[in-house]
Every structure is written in structure tokens, then in C-alpha cells.
Amino acid sequence: MDLAELGALLTREGLALLDTLPPLESSDDVARVVTRLRRDGHSPDLVSAVVGQARLRTRARAKFGDLAERMLFTRAGLEQATRLPIAARHAARFRDAGLSRVADLGCGIGGDALGLAALGLRVVAVDADEVTAGIAAYNLAPFGDDVEVRHGTAEATDLDGVDAVWLDPARRTAGHSETTRTRPEDWSPSLDWVFDLAQRMPAGIKLGPGLDRTLIPDDLEAQWVSADGSTVELVLWSGVLARPGVRRAALVIRGDAAHELTSAQDAADEPARELGAYLHEPDGAVIRARLIGEVARSLQAGMLDEHIAYLTSDEALTSPFVSTFRVREVLPADPKALSKALRDRDIGRLEIKKRGVDLDPAVFRTKLKLRGAGSATLFVTRIGTRRTAILADRV
Structure with a gap:
């Protein structure tokens, strides 16, 4: 938005016109409204300003809730x-x-x-x-x-x-x-x-x-x-x-x-241990704050690998600071063998998580050729020098 568009918007006509527009959810919605407003004789600056604001108000609901309907925005802002x-x-x-x-x-x-x-x-x-x-x-x-x-x-x-x-x-x-x-x-x-x-x-x-x-x-x-x-x-x-x-x-x-x-300081990590009955994914804020060790101790858990931010435990405990998964089994990490294993288990909906490995989940998913009625979460990670695939369910 430039000053000309802002000036056109901050008028009685501009603000009144903006308030008449419906939520604009798609590019097709935008195109239809632009065509209608130009046909009604509104200036290019005004049309650009009000349509842009209506689109931003729709997006802003995630941050500002209902208040977004009375606010103005720039995209960067x-x-x-x-x-x-x-x-x-x-x-x-x-x-x-x-x-x-x-x-x-x-x-x-x-x-x-x-x-x-x-x-x-x-x-x-x-x-x-x-x-x-x-x-x-x-x-x-x-x-x-x-x-x-x-x-x-x-x-x-x-x-x-x-x-x-x-x-x-x-x-x-x-x-x-x-x-x-x-x-x-x-x-x-x-x-x-x-x-x-x-x-x-x-x-x-x-x-x-x-x-x-x-x-x-x-x-x-x-x-x-x-x-x-x-x-x-x-x-x-x-x-x-x-x-x-x-x-x-x-x-x-x-x-x-x-x-x-x-x-008062960064928390010392818990030692690495063998994969247990549960796998915990610490929240990103916990990882950034380097407080994984505090969470691990509250869960009676250890690191899955000393360099990877996953925790594992045998106790049925969870915390607001982690997402917890019940481990089903360890599967082959090779895409071809993994694809067969998932088909055998009738899994067609798969949430893929990865840490410590060079892997694009979207590309990896296409290699698995998923089909089936079941669902699960797959962790692809590294334990030591070994790439590991862990099948689990959210708790």
C-alpha cells in the first residue's frame, strides 16, 4: 500500500465501501469483487485499497480474531x-x-x-x-x-x-x-x-x-x-x-x-537411552530455551540421541511442553521396504516427522505410495549413525 491508496481508503467513502465487502477467501473472490467495484465506477486506487484490506482482514483473523474486522493492515505489517x-x-x-x-x-x-x-x-x-x-x-x-x-x-x-x-x-x-x-x-x-x-x-x-x-x-x-x-x-x-x-x-x-x-540457566540434558514405549517431541520454545532436560526429568525420559531433540520413556506420562506418541514399532528406513510395511499395516494416512536427517517429507511421502484405511505418525530420525523409522500414534 502506498500513500495514495491509504489516502483513498481513509475517507468516508473508502471505509464505508470496505465494510460492505464480504470475507475474501480466494483469488476468485478477489477477481469478482474487483470487477464489480470497477464496473460501479470506483477509482483504481480505491478498489486496490479496499480489496487489499478485505483480503488482509480475512487473513488477520488468525492473529486478531473478530477485532480484525475493524482494523487496517499492510501485508508486511x-x-x-x-x-x-x-x-x-x-x-x-x-x-x-x-x-x-x-x-x-x-x-x-x-x-x-x-x-x-x-x-x-x-x-x-x-x-x-x-x-x-x-x-x-x-x-x-x-x-x-x-x-x-x-x-x-x-x-x-x-x-x-x-x-x-x-x-x-x-x-x-x-x-x-x-x-x-x-x-x-x-x-x-x-x-x-x-x-x-x-x-x-x-x-x-x-x-x-x-x-x-x-x-x-x-x-x-x-x-x-x-x-x-x-x-x-x-x-x-x-x-x-x-x-x-x-x-x-x-x-x-x-x-x-x-x-x-x-x-536460571540452560538445563543439562538427560543421557541418551534405548527407545522406550513412548516418544516425546519437545515444543520448539523448549528446544530454543534449552530446557529439554527439565522436561525429560519430569517425564522420567532420556534423549533418543544426544544430538537430536526427541525424548523417549517407558512411563505413561506427558506434559504441556511436549507432544507424546505411543511407539508401535521400528520399521525399515528404506522407502521401498517401508512402503511395503505400511501397506501390510493398512496405513494410508501418515504424519511424517523428521529430525537429524536430510529428508523432504513431501517428497518422501510420494515414494511411500500410501494406501489403506489406517493412520499413524512416522518419525524418520538418526540414532547414532543409523537412520531409523519409528511408527507411532499420538497420545
């Missing part, structure tokens, strides 16, 4: 926005720490600022991109004077009267649609600038979950967050926002339930 339930959890840290005015530096379309403002905090929301700042202003308008939106850079923002900051450095190239990842030294603001500010005032710093762990300062709490099986972010906390004695945390959110594992 939606992709990078924090899911609203997660933003609310982050905002609760600021509220519970007794902080009242927060600067959201790099606010994007305003997802995190929404969480802060909804809990009664006053917010200064700043973004360096003019279009994105305009969209954030629209999304945050219902909070009135409690939220101030500024077009500007994090580095130039006056923080006088601000109690704490939320930082989401731009980690991709500029733009509203297709963007590419950049190096930490090229982020805006730079990671060094961000860490310096976090030493001077309480801060929450949203980063990608795959950040090089050697870049994390020792005095910050590092919290990896997963949502419904996907590891979505790493948040670093400083000052009163960091919990005493916590340096590693894995927050696992599944639906409306949330569970957290915390530690």
Missing part, C-alpha cells in the same frame, strides 16, 4: 504483528510491574500497542514508515488520548515521561509487501542501540526466535514463545520487567491455555 493474545500477556508484565506509560518503538500496525492500551497503559507508538504509522493511528484511535502515534525513528523519539519501552526492531528490508531478512547490525534500530537502551530503562525486546544466542546479554531474561505448535518469537526483558532468578523461559500457548517453564 500483518506478517510481523504479534498475535493479540500474546501481546496481552506481554502487556500484563508492564502493568504488573507498576509501569504506566510505555513507548512502543517500531509499533508496526499497532498490535502490541493494542495489548498495552487495552490493559489501561498509556502508550507512545512510533514507526519510521509513514503509511504504517497512519494505519497504526487508525487501529489505535478508539483509545483516544491514552495513545499517541508518531511518525519517526526509535532513536529520535523523546522518552521524557516514559516509564518503559517495548522494542520491535525492523529485521527486514523496508516495504509493505515482499521483504527480506537483514543482519542484526543492519536492523533499525540496531541491536547495539536496543541493548544500550535496555540497560538504562525497563524494556521488552521482541526478536526472531532463531536469534544467535551468543548475542543475548547475560543480564536479560530470554523468553521464547510458541503458539499452537509454532515458535513465534523471542522476547528479552530488562529491569523490573525481568523476573528475579529467571534467565531462560519457554512460554507454550495452545488455544486458550498457556504453560511456562522457567530456569
Whole structure:
């Protein structure tokens, strides 16, 4: 979206037209609506803007629920926005720490600022991109004077009267649609600038979950967050926002339930052991936080291989921090022999998981030529130097 499209959209006609459009689920839906709107005499800028927003609102339901129907987006802004339930959890840290005015530096379309403002905090929301700042202003308008939106850079923002900051450095190239990842030294603001500010005032710093762990300062709490099986972010906390004695945390959110594992340091792994009756797949946040050992001990489990993030046990135990599978048997890893074994067992629906092996599950599936009425999960992994296929069922 450019300024011309935003200007066309932010009019009484544009917003009213947008609200009349149905959810656009497919490219065919988009084509039909574009044809109708152009036939009705609407300008190309307005048609492009409202159709683009209707499509983005449909996609945004996964992150913002019903609230998406009154919000505006850019494609890049939606992709990078924090899911609203997660933003609310982050905002609760600021509220519970007794902080009242927060600067959201790099606010994007305003997802995190929404969480802060909804809990009664006053917010200064700043973004360096003019279009994105305009969209954030629209999304945050219902909070009135409690939220101030500024077009500007994090580095130039006056923080006088601000109690704490939320930082989401731009980690991709500029733009509203297709963007590419950049190096930490090229982020805006730079990671060094961000860490310096976090030493001077309480801060929450949203980063990608795959950040090089050697870049994390020792005095910050590092919290990896997963949502419904996907590891979505790493948040670093400083000052009163960091919990005493916590340096590693894995927050696992599944639906409306949330569970957290915390530690003062990386957890030592349990030794490798023979495959048992159960196989456990740790959540990605647990793996990133290096807390697999804590989970293993709670399950009376060991590593399947010392270099592979699978656990195995004989006890019928599970945890919110793993997906648990009951082992059926070990099968040949060769595709031809495995295909025959699966046919003999009448398995036609197969969930394929892999770790520690060079394998494309989609390509591998075609080699198996599946047919049958049954279903199962297949783990293709490495135990020592041996490729192993393990047939299992979800618990």
C-alpha cells in the first residue's frame, strides 16, 4: 500500500465501501469483487485499497480474531504483528510491574500497542514508515488520548515521561509487501542501540526466535514463545520487567491455555537411552530455551540421541511442553521396504516427522505410495549413525 491508496481508503467513502465487502477467501473472490467495484465506477486506487484490506482482514483473523474486522493492515505489517493474545500477556508484565506509560518503538500496525492500551497503559507508538504509522493511528484511535502515534525513528523519539519501552526492531528490508531478512547490525534500530537502551530503562525486546544466542546479554531474561505448535518469537526483558532468578523461559500457548517453564540457566540434558514405549517431541520454545532436560526429568525420559531433540520413556506420562506418541514399532528406513510395511499395516494416512536427517517429507511421502484405511505418525530420525523409522500414534 502506498500513500495514495491509504489516502483513498481513509475517507468516508473508502471505509464505508470496505465494510460492505464480504470475507475474501480466494483469488476468485478477489477477481469478482474487483470487477464489480470497477464496473460501479470506483477509482483504481480505491478498489486496490479496499480489496487489499478485505483480503488482509480475512487473513488477520488468525492473529486478531473478530477485532480484525475493524482494523487496517499492510501485508508486511500483518506478517510481523504479534498475535493479540500474546501481546496481552506481554502487556500484563508492564502493568504488573507498576509501569504506566510505555513507548512502543517500531509499533508496526499497532498490535502490541493494542495489548498495552487495552490493559489501561498509556502508550507512545512510533514507526519510521509513514503509511504504517497512519494505519497504526487508525487501529489505535478508539483509545483516544491514552495513545499517541508518531511518525519517526526509535532513536529520535523523546522518552521524557516514559516509564518503559517495548522494542520491535525492523529485521527486514523496508516495504509493505515482499521483504527480506537483514543482519542484526543492519536492523533499525540496531541491536547495539536496543541493548544500550535496555540497560538504562525497563524494556521488552521482541526478536526472531532463531536469534544467535551468543548475542543475548547475560543480564536479560530470554523468553521464547510458541503458539499452537509454532515458535513465534523471542522476547528479552530488562529491569523490573525481568523476573528475579529467571534467565531462560519457554512460554507454550495452545488455544486458550498457556504453560511456562522457567530456569536460571540452560538445563543439562538427560543421557541418551534405548527407545522406550513412548516418544516425546519437545515444543520448539523448549528446544530454543534449552530446557529439554527439565522436561525429560519430569517425564522420567532420556534423549533418543544426544544430538537430536526427541525424548523417549517407558512411563505413561506427558506434559504441556511436549507432544507424546505411543511407539508401535521400528520399521525399515528404506522407502521401498517401508512402503511395503505400511501397506501390510493398512496405513494410508501418515504424519511424517523428521529430525537429524536430510529428508523432504513431501517428497518422501510420494515414494511411500500410501494406501489403506489406517493412520499413524512416522518419525524418520538418526540414532547414532543409523537412520531409523519409528511408527507411532499420538497420545
